[in-house]
Amino acid sequence: MKSVGAGSEQAAREDLAAAYRLIARFGMDDLIHTHVSARLPAEPDLLLINRYGDLFREVSPESLLVIDHDGNQVRGTQAPVNTAGVVIHTAIHAARPDAMCVAHTHTVAGVAVSCLEEGLLPLNQTALLFHGRLSYHAFEGIALDRDEQARLVADLGANNAMILRNHGLLTVGRTVGEAFSLMYGLEQACRIQLAAQASGARLLMPPESVQARTAGQYAADPDGSAELEWLALRRLADMPF
Structure with missing residues:
Protein backbone atom coordinates (compact mmCIF):
# COMPACT_ATOMS: atom_id res chain seq x y z
CA MET A 1 0.00 0.00 0.00
CA LYS A 2 1.31 3.46 -0.87
CA SER A 3 2.17 5.58 2.13
CA VAL A 4 -0.15 8.52 2.65
CA GLY A 5 0.71 11.89 4.10
CA ALA A 6 0.32 12.72 7.76
CA GLY A 7 -3.31 13.14 8.74
CA SER A 8 -5.18 14.23 11.80
CA GLU A 9 -5.44 12.44 15.12
CA GLN A 10 -9.14 11.90 14.43
CA ALA A 11 -8.37 10.20 11.12
CA ALA A 12 -5.85 7.94 12.87
CA ARG A 13 -8.41 7.11 15.56
CA GLU A 14 -11.04 6.24 12.97
CA ILE A 32 -9.82 -8.81 25.27
CA HIS A 33 -6.22 -9.78 24.44
CA THR A 34 -3.80 -8.80 21.64
CA HIS A 35 -3.49 -5.28 20.34
CA VAL A 36 -3.13 -2.88 17.42
CA SER A 37 -1.35 0.45 17.84
CA ALA A 38 -0.95 3.55 15.70
CA ARG A 39 1.46 6.45 15.93
CA LEU A 40 -0.11 9.88 16.30
CA PRO A 41 0.64 11.74 13.05
CA ALA A 42 1.59 15.05 14.70
CA GLU A 43 3.14 13.53 17.85
CA PRO A 44 5.30 10.57 16.72
CA ASP A 45 6.40 9.73 20.28
CA LEU A 46 2.79 9.02 21.28
CA LEU A 47 0.67 6.01 20.36
CA LEU A 48 -2.98 5.10 20.17
CA ILE A 49 -3.90 1.71 21.62
CA ASN A 50 -7.01 -0.03 22.92
CA ARG A 51 -8.33 0.17 26.45
CA TYR A 52 -7.52 -3.19 28.08
CA GLY A 53 -10.82 -4.87 28.86
CA ASP A 54 -12.73 -3.84 25.73
CA LEU A 55 -13.78 -6.43 23.18
CA PHE A 56 -12.39 -5.58 19.76
CA ARG A 57 -15.89 -5.12 18.37
CA GLU A 58 -16.48 -2.46 21.03
CA VAL A 59 -13.50 -0.29 20.13
CA SER A 60 -14.42 3.17 18.89
CA PRO A 61 -12.33 6.21 17.91
CA GLU A 62 -13.19 7.82 21.24
CA SER A 63 -12.27 4.80 23.39
CA LEU A 64 -8.67 4.60 22.18
CA LEU A 65 -5.99 5.64 24.66
CA VAL A 66 -2.95 7.86 24.07
CA ILE A 67 0.23 6.47 25.64
CA ASP A 68 3.93 7.30 25.57
CA HIS A 69 6.70 4.78 24.99
CA ASP A 70 6.83 3.99 28.70
CA GLY A 71 3.18 2.96 28.62
CA ASN A 72 1.98 6.02 30.52
CA GLN A 73 -1.43 7.35 29.52
CA VAL A 74 -0.76 10.99 28.76
CA ARG A 75 -4.29 12.40 28.61
CA GLY A 76 -7.90 11.49 29.18
CA THR A 77 -9.54 9.35 31.82
CA GLN A 78 -7.05 6.76 33.06
CA ALA A 79 -7.80 3.17 32.00
CA PRO A 80 -5.97 -0.18 32.00
CA VAL A 81 -3.34 -0.80 29.30
CA ASN A 82 -2.06 -4.27 28.44
CA THR A 83 1.57 -4.55 29.58
CA ALA A 84 2.55 -6.96 26.81
CA GLY A 85 1.05 -4.56 24.30
CA VAL A 86 3.23 -1.76 25.64
CA VAL A 87 6.39 -3.88 25.55
CA ILE A 88 5.87 -5.18 22.01
CA HIS A 89 4.41 -2.14 20.32
CA THR A 90 6.52 0.64 21.80
CA ALA A 91 9.69 -1.27 20.91
CA ILE A 92 8.77 -1.47 17.23
CA HIS A 93 7.40 2.05 16.94
CA ALA A 94 10.56 3.43 18.59
CA ALA A 95 12.93 1.47 16.36
CA ARG A 96 11.06 1.83 13.06
CA PRO A 97 10.15 5.39 11.96
CA ASP A 98 8.09 3.83 9.14
CA ALA A 99 5.98 1.85 11.62
CA MET A 100 2.81 3.92 11.71
CA CYS A 101 0.81 0.88 12.79
CA VAL A 102 1.69 -2.41 14.50
CA ALA A 103 -0.80 -5.31 14.72
CA HIS A 104 -0.50 -8.47 16.82
CA THR A 105 -2.86 -11.47 16.98
CA HIS A 106 -3.21 -14.87 18.70
CA THR A 107 -5.34 -16.76 16.19
CA VAL A 108 -5.63 -20.56 16.14
CA ALA A 109 -4.05 -20.75 12.69
CA GLY A 110 -1.33 -18.20 13.43
CA VAL A 111 -0.32 -19.79 16.72
CA ALA A 112 -0.43 -23.27 15.16
CA VAL A 113 1.95 -22.28 12.35
CA SER A 114 4.17 -20.52 14.88
CA CYS A 115 4.55 -23.91 16.60
CA LEU A 116 5.67 -25.70 13.41
CA GLU A 117 9.42 -26.05 12.95
CA GLU A 118 9.14 -25.13 9.25
CA GLY A 119 6.99 -22.09 9.98
CA LEU A 120 5.11 -20.64 7.03
CA LEU A 121 5.57 -22.61 3.81
CA PRO A 122 5.55 -21.05 0.29
CA LEU A 123 2.53 -23.14 -0.65
CA ASN A 124 0.25 -20.65 -2.33
CA GLN A 125 -0.15 -17.20 -3.80
CA THR A 126 -1.14 -15.64 -0.48
CA ALA A 127 1.88 -17.05 1.36
CA LEU A 128 4.17 -15.66 -1.36
CA LEU A 129 3.22 -12.14 -0.33
CA PHE A 130 5.72 -12.81 2.49
CA HIS A 131 8.42 -14.56 0.46
CA GLY A 132 11.80 -13.27 1.68
CA ARG A 133 10.02 -10.73 3.90
CA LEU A 134 9.01 -12.73 6.97
CA SER A 135 10.89 -12.75 10.27
CA TYR A 136 10.75 -15.11 13.26
CA HIS A 137 11.20 -14.36 16.95
CA ALA A 138 11.83 -17.10 19.54
CA PHE A 139 9.39 -17.49 22.41
CA GLU A 140 10.70 -16.10 25.72
CA GLY A 141 7.49 -16.27 27.74
CA ILE A 142 4.76 -13.63 28.02
CA ALA A 143 6.18 -10.37 26.66
CA LEU A 144 6.35 -8.49 29.95
CA ASP A 145 10.09 -7.77 30.16
CA ARG A 146 11.60 -4.78 28.42
CA ASP A 147 14.93 -6.57 27.98
CA GLU A 148 13.21 -8.64 25.25
CA GLN A 149 12.55 -5.52 23.20
CA ALA A 150 16.01 -5.34 21.62
CA ARG A 151 15.80 -8.96 20.45
CA LEU A 152 12.28 -8.45 19.15
CA VAL A 153 13.38 -5.44 17.09
CA ALA A 154 16.54 -7.18 15.86
CA ASP A 155 14.58 -10.23 14.71
CA LEU A 156 12.01 -8.10 12.88
CA GLY A 157 14.73 -6.14 11.08
CA ALA A 158 13.39 -4.30 8.02
CA ASN A 159 10.55 -6.77 7.44
CA ASN A 160 6.88 -5.90 7.90
CA ALA A 161 5.70 -9.31 9.10
CA MET A 162 6.93 -11.65 11.81
CA ILE A 163 5.87 -14.93 13.35
CA LEU A 164 6.34 -14.95 17.10
CA ARG A 165 7.25 -18.57 17.83
CA ASN A 166 4.73 -20.44 20.01
CA HIS A 167 2.82 -17.15 20.32
CA GLY A 168 1.24 -15.55 17.26
CA LEU A 169 1.56 -13.12 14.36
CA LEU A 170 2.75 -9.53 14.02
CA THR A 171 2.63 -7.05 11.15
CA VAL A 172 3.88 -3.50 10.62
CA GLY A 173 2.42 -0.92 8.24
CA ARG A 174 3.12 2.56 6.94
CA THR A 175 -0.62 3.03 7.42
CA VAL A 176 -3.24 1.27 9.51
CA GLY A 177 -4.68 -0.17 6.32
CA GLU A 178 -1.36 -1.69 5.32
CA ALA A 179 -0.80 -3.32 8.72
CA PHE A 180 -4.30 -4.79 8.66
CA SER A 181 -3.98 -6.03 5.08
CA LEU A 182 -0.69 -7.77 5.89
CA MET A 183 -2.22 -9.36 8.99
CA TYR A 184 -5.22 -10.59 7.02
CA GLY A 185 -2.92 -12.05 4.36
CA LEU A 186 -0.63 -13.72 6.90
CA GLU A 187 -3.61 -15.19 8.72
CA GLN A 188 -5.08 -16.53 5.47
CA ALA A 189 -1.74 -18.05 4.48
CA CYS A 190 -1.59 -19.86 7.83
CA ARG A 191 -5.16 -21.14 7.48
CA ILE A 192 -4.53 -22.39 3.93
CA GLN A 193 -1.33 -24.15 5.00
CA LEU A 194 -3.02 -25.97 7.87
CA ALA A 195 -5.88 -27.03 5.61
CA ALA A 196 -3.44 -28.39 3.01
CA GLN A 197 -1.37 -30.20 5.64
CA ALA A 198 -4.51 -31.69 7.20
CA SER A 199 -5.37 -33.35 3.88
CA GLY A 200 -2.42 -35.71 4.31
CA ALA A 201 -1.55 -35.40 0.62
CA ARG A 202 1.88 -34.46 -0.71
CA LEU A 203 2.36 -30.69 -0.79
CA LEU A 204 3.22 -28.97 -4.07
CA MET A 205 5.62 -26.04 -3.77
CA PRO A 206 6.03 -23.49 -6.60
CA PRO A 207 9.59 -23.24 -7.96
CA GLU A 208 11.83 -20.70 -6.24
CA SER A 209 11.86 -18.53 -9.36
CA VAL A 210 8.05 -18.34 -9.30
CA GLN A 211 8.07 -17.60 -5.58
CA ALA A 212 10.39 -14.61 -6.10
CA ARG A 213 8.43 -13.38 -9.12
CA THR A 214 5.14 -13.52 -7.24
CA ALA A 215 6.58 -11.58 -4.31
CA GLY A 216 7.76 -8.92 -6.73
CA GLN A 217 4.32 -8.70 -8.32
CA TYR A 218 2.76 -8.12 -4.91
CA ALA A 219 5.31 -5.40 -4.11
CA ALA A 220 4.59 -3.57 -7.37
CA ASP A 221 0.79 -3.56 -6.79
CA PRO A 222 0.11 -2.40 -10.39
CA ASP A 223 -3.66 -2.07 -9.92
CA GLY A 224 -3.49 -0.11 -6.68
CA SER A 225 -5.46 -2.90 -5.04
CA ALA A 226 -4.12 -2.19 -1.55
CA GLU A 227 -5.66 1.29 -1.44
CA LEU A 228 -8.96 0.06 -2.87
CA GLU A 229 -9.02 -2.79 -0.37
CA TRP A 230 -8.75 -0.47 2.64
CA LEU A 231 -11.50 1.80 1.32
CA ALA A 232 -13.76 -1.25 1.01
CA LEU A 233 -12.79 -2.51 4.45
CA ARG A 234 -13.53 0.84 6.05
CA ARG A 235 -17.06 0.56 4.69
CA LEU A 236 -17.32 -2.97 6.09
CA ALA A 237 -16.08 -1.87 9.50
CA ASP A 238 -19.04 0.47 9.84
CA MET A 239 -21.62 -2.21 9.00
CA PRO A 240 -23.33 -4.04 11.90
CA PHE A 241 -22.38 -7.68 12.48
Whole structure:
Protein backbone atom coordinates (compact mmCIF):
# COMPACT_ATOMS: atom_id res chain seq x y z
CA MET A 1 0.00 0.00 0.00
CA LYS A 2 1.31 3.46 -0.87
CA SER A 3 2.17 5.58 2.13
CA VAL A 4 -0.15 8.52 2.65
CA GLY A 5 0.71 11.89 4.10
CA ALA A 6 0.32 12.72 7.76
CA GLY A 7 -3.31 13.14 8.74
CA SER A 8 -5.18 14.23 11.80
CA GLU A 9 -5.44 12.44 15.12
CA GLN A 10 -9.14 11.90 14.43
CA ALA A 11 -8.37 10.20 11.12
CA ALA A 12 -5.85 7.94 12.87
CA ARG A 13 -8.41 7.11 15.56
CA GLU A 14 -11.04 6.24 12.97
CA ASP A 15 -8.68 4.01 10.99
CA LEU A 16 -7.37 2.23 14.09
CA ALA A 17 -10.83 1.65 15.57
CA ALA A 18 -11.90 0.23 12.20
CA ALA A 19 -8.94 -2.17 12.26
CA TYR A 20 -9.97 -3.46 15.69
CA ARG A 21 -13.54 -4.06 14.56
CA LEU A 22 -12.35 -5.76 11.37
CA ILE A 23 -10.09 -8.09 13.33
CA ALA A 24 -13.15 -9.10 15.35
CA ARG A 25 -15.29 -9.48 12.23
CA PHE A 26 -12.79 -11.82 10.59
CA GLY A 27 -12.37 -13.94 13.73
CA MET A 28 -8.83 -12.85 14.49
CA ASP A 29 -9.48 -11.49 17.99
CA ASP A 30 -8.76 -13.23 21.30
CA LEU A 31 -11.31 -12.04 23.87
CA ILE A 32 -9.82 -8.81 25.27
CA HIS A 33 -6.22 -9.78 24.44
CA THR A 34 -3.80 -8.80 21.64
CA HIS A 35 -3.49 -5.28 20.34
CA VAL A 36 -3.13 -2.88 17.42
CA SER A 37 -1.35 0.45 17.84
CA ALA A 38 -0.95 3.55 15.70
CA ARG A 39 1.46 6.45 15.93
CA LEU A 40 -0.11 9.88 16.30
CA PRO A 41 0.64 11.74 13.05
CA ALA A 42 1.59 15.05 14.70
CA GLU A 43 3.14 13.53 17.85
CA PRO A 44 5.30 10.57 16.72
CA ASP A 45 6.40 9.73 20.28
CA LEU A 46 2.79 9.02 21.28
CA LEU A 47 0.67 6.01 20.36
CA LEU A 48 -2.98 5.10 20.17
CA ILE A 49 -3.90 1.71 21.62
CA ASN A 50 -7.01 -0.03 22.92
CA ARG A 51 -8.33 0.17 26.45
CA TYR A 52 -7.52 -3.19 28.08
CA GLY A 53 -10.82 -4.87 28.86
CA ASP A 54 -12.73 -3.84 25.73
CA LEU A 55 -13.78 -6.43 23.18
CA PHE A 56 -12.39 -5.58 19.76
CA ARG A 57 -15.89 -5.12 18.37
CA GLU A 58 -16.48 -2.46 21.03
CA VAL A 59 -13.50 -0.29 20.13
CA SER A 60 -14.42 3.17 18.89
CA PRO A 61 -12.33 6.21 17.91
CA GLU A 62 -13.19 7.82 21.24
CA SER A 63 -12.27 4.80 23.39
CA LEU A 64 -8.67 4.60 22.18
CA LEU A 65 -5.99 5.64 24.66
CA VAL A 66 -2.95 7.86 24.07
CA ILE A 67 0.23 6.47 25.64
CA ASP A 68 3.93 7.30 25.57
CA HIS A 69 6.70 4.78 24.99
CA ASP A 70 6.83 3.99 28.70
CA GLY A 71 3.18 2.96 28.62
CA ASN A 72 1.98 6.02 30.52
CA GLN A 73 -1.43 7.35 29.52
CA VAL A 74 -0.76 10.99 28.76
CA ARG A 75 -4.29 12.40 28.61
CA GLY A 76 -7.90 11.49 29.18
CA THR A 77 -9.54 9.35 31.82
CA GLN A 78 -7.05 6.76 33.06
CA ALA A 79 -7.80 3.17 32.00
CA PRO A 80 -5.97 -0.18 32.00
CA VAL A 81 -3.34 -0.80 29.30
CA ASN A 82 -2.06 -4.27 28.44
CA THR A 83 1.57 -4.55 29.58
CA ALA A 84 2.55 -6.96 26.81
CA GLY A 85 1.05 -4.56 24.30
CA VAL A 86 3.23 -1.76 25.64
CA VAL A 87 6.39 -3.88 25.55
CA ILE A 88 5.87 -5.18 22.01
CA HIS A 89 4.41 -2.14 20.32
CA THR A 90 6.52 0.64 21.80
CA ALA A 91 9.69 -1.27 20.91
CA ILE A 92 8.77 -1.47 17.23
CA HIS A 93 7.40 2.05 16.94
CA ALA A 94 10.56 3.43 18.59
CA ALA A 95 12.93 1.47 16.36
CA ARG A 96 11.06 1.83 13.06
CA PRO A 97 10.15 5.39 11.96
CA ASP A 98 8.09 3.83 9.14
CA ALA A 99 5.98 1.85 11.62
CA MET A 100 2.81 3.92 11.71
CA CYS A 101 0.81 0.88 12.79
CA VAL A 102 1.69 -2.41 14.50
CA ALA A 103 -0.80 -5.31 14.72
CA HIS A 104 -0.50 -8.47 16.82
CA THR A 105 -2.86 -11.47 16.98
CA HIS A 106 -3.21 -14.87 18.70
CA THR A 107 -5.34 -16.76 16.19
CA VAL A 108 -5.63 -20.56 16.14
CA ALA A 109 -4.05 -20.75 12.69
CA GLY A 110 -1.33 -18.20 13.43
CA VAL A 111 -0.32 -19.79 16.72
CA ALA A 112 -0.43 -23.27 15.16
CA VAL A 113 1.95 -22.28 12.35
CA SER A 114 4.17 -20.52 14.88
CA CYS A 115 4.55 -23.91 16.60
CA LEU A 116 5.67 -25.70 13.41
CA GLU A 117 9.42 -26.05 12.95
CA GLU A 118 9.14 -25.13 9.25
CA GLY A 119 6.99 -22.09 9.98
CA LEU A 120 5.11 -20.64 7.03
CA LEU A 121 5.57 -22.61 3.81
CA PRO A 122 5.55 -21.05 0.29
CA LEU A 123 2.53 -23.14 -0.65
CA ASN A 124 0.25 -20.65 -2.33
CA GLN A 125 -0.15 -17.20 -3.80
CA THR A 126 -1.14 -15.64 -0.48
CA ALA A 127 1.88 -17.05 1.36
CA LEU A 128 4.17 -15.66 -1.36
CA LEU A 129 3.22 -12.14 -0.33
CA PHE A 130 5.72 -12.81 2.49
CA HIS A 131 8.42 -14.56 0.46
CA GLY A 132 11.80 -13.27 1.68
CA ARG A 133 10.02 -10.73 3.90
CA LEU A 134 9.01 -12.73 6.97
CA SER A 135 10.89 -12.75 10.27
CA TYR A 136 10.75 -15.11 13.26
CA HIS A 137 11.20 -14.36 16.95
CA ALA A 138 11.83 -17.10 19.54
CA PHE A 139 9.39 -17.49 22.41
CA GLU A 140 10.70 -16.10 25.72
CA GLY A 141 7.49 -16.27 27.74
CA ILE A 142 4.76 -13.63 28.02
CA ALA A 143 6.18 -10.37 26.66
CA LEU A 144 6.35 -8.49 29.95
CA ASP A 145 10.09 -7.77 30.16
CA ARG A 146 11.60 -4.78 28.42
CA ASP A 147 14.93 -6.57 27.98
CA GLU A 148 13.21 -8.64 25.25
CA GLN A 149 12.55 -5.52 23.20
CA ALA A 150 16.01 -5.34 21.62
CA ARG A 151 15.80 -8.96 20.45
CA LEU A 152 12.28 -8.45 19.15
CA VAL A 153 13.38 -5.44 17.09
CA ALA A 154 16.54 -7.18 15.86
CA ASP A 155 14.58 -10.23 14.71
CA LEU A 156 12.01 -8.10 12.88
CA GLY A 157 14.73 -6.14 11.08
CA ALA A 158 13.39 -4.30 8.02
CA ASN A 159 10.55 -6.77 7.44
CA ASN A 160 6.88 -5.90 7.90
CA ALA A 161 5.70 -9.31 9.10
CA MET A 162 6.93 -11.65 11.81
CA ILE A 163 5.87 -14.93 13.35
CA LEU A 164 6.34 -14.95 17.10
CA ARG A 165 7.25 -18.57 17.83
CA ASN A 166 4.73 -20.44 20.01
CA HIS A 167 2.82 -17.15 20.32
CA GLY A 168 1.24 -15.55 17.26
CA LEU A 169 1.56 -13.12 14.36
CA LEU A 170 2.75 -9.53 14.02
CA THR A 171 2.63 -7.05 11.15
CA VAL A 172 3.88 -3.50 10.62
CA GLY A 173 2.42 -0.92 8.24
CA ARG A 174 3.12 2.56 6.94
CA THR A 175 -0.62 3.03 7.42
CA VAL A 176 -3.24 1.27 9.51
CA GLY A 177 -4.68 -0.17 6.32
CA GLU A 178 -1.36 -1.69 5.32
CA ALA A 179 -0.80 -3.32 8.72
CA PHE A 180 -4.30 -4.79 8.66
CA SER A 181 -3.98 -6.03 5.08
CA LEU A 182 -0.69 -7.77 5.89
CA MET A 183 -2.22 -9.36 8.99
CA TYR A 184 -5.22 -10.59 7.02
CA GLY A 185 -2.92 -12.05 4.36
CA LEU A 186 -0.63 -13.72 6.90
CA GLU A 187 -3.61 -15.19 8.72
CA GLN A 188 -5.08 -16.53 5.47
CA ALA A 189 -1.74 -18.05 4.48
CA CYS A 190 -1.59 -19.86 7.83
CA ARG A 191 -5.16 -21.14 7.48
CA ILE A 192 -4.53 -22.39 3.93
CA GLN A 193 -1.33 -24.15 5.00
CA LEU A 194 -3.02 -25.97 7.87
CA ALA A 195 -5.88 -27.03 5.61
CA ALA A 196 -3.44 -28.39 3.01
CA GLN A 197 -1.37 -30.20 5.64
CA ALA A 198 -4.51 -31.69 7.20
CA SER A 199 -5.37 -33.35 3.88
CA GLY A 200 -2.42 -35.71 4.31
CA ALA A 201 -1.55 -35.40 0.62
CA ARG A 202 1.88 -34.46 -0.71
CA LEU A 203 2.36 -30.69 -0.79
CA LEU A 204 3.22 -28.97 -4.07
CA MET A 205 5.62 -26.04 -3.77
CA PRO A 206 6.03 -23.49 -6.60
CA PRO A 207 9.59 -23.24 -7.96
CA GLU A 208 11.83 -20.70 -6.24
CA SER A 209 11.86 -18.53 -9.36
CA VAL A 210 8.05 -18.34 -9.30
CA GLN A 211 8.07 -17.60 -5.58
CA ALA A 212 10.39 -14.61 -6.10
CA ARG A 213 8.43 -13.38 -9.12
CA THR A 214 5.14 -13.52 -7.24
CA ALA A 215 6.58 -11.58 -4.31
CA GLY A 216 7.76 -8.92 -6.73
CA GLN A 217 4.32 -8.70 -8.32
CA TYR A 218 2.76 -8.12 -4.91
CA ALA A 219 5.31 -5.40 -4.11
CA ALA A 220 4.59 -3.57 -7.37
CA ASP A 221 0.79 -3.56 -6.79
CA PRO A 222 0.11 -2.40 -10.39
CA ASP A 223 -3.66 -2.07 -9.92
CA GLY A 224 -3.49 -0.11 -6.68
CA SER A 225 -5.46 -2.90 -5.04
CA ALA A 226 -4.12 -2.19 -1.55
CA GLU A 227 -5.66 1.29 -1.44
CA LEU A 228 -8.96 0.06 -2.87
CA GLU A 229 -9.02 -2.79 -0.37
CA TRP A 230 -8.75 -0.47 2.64
CA LEU A 231 -11.50 1.80 1.32
CA ALA A 232 -13.76 -1.25 1.01
CA LEU A 233 -12.79 -2.51 4.45
CA ARG A 234 -13.53 0.84 6.05
CA ARG A 235 -17.06 0.56 4.69
CA LEU A 236 -17.32 -2.97 6.09
CA ALA A 237 -16.08 -1.87 9.50
CA ASP A 238 -19.04 0.47 9.84
CA MET A 239 -21.62 -2.21 9.00
CA PRO A 240 -23.33 -4.04 11.90
CA PHE A 241 -22.38 -7.68 12.48
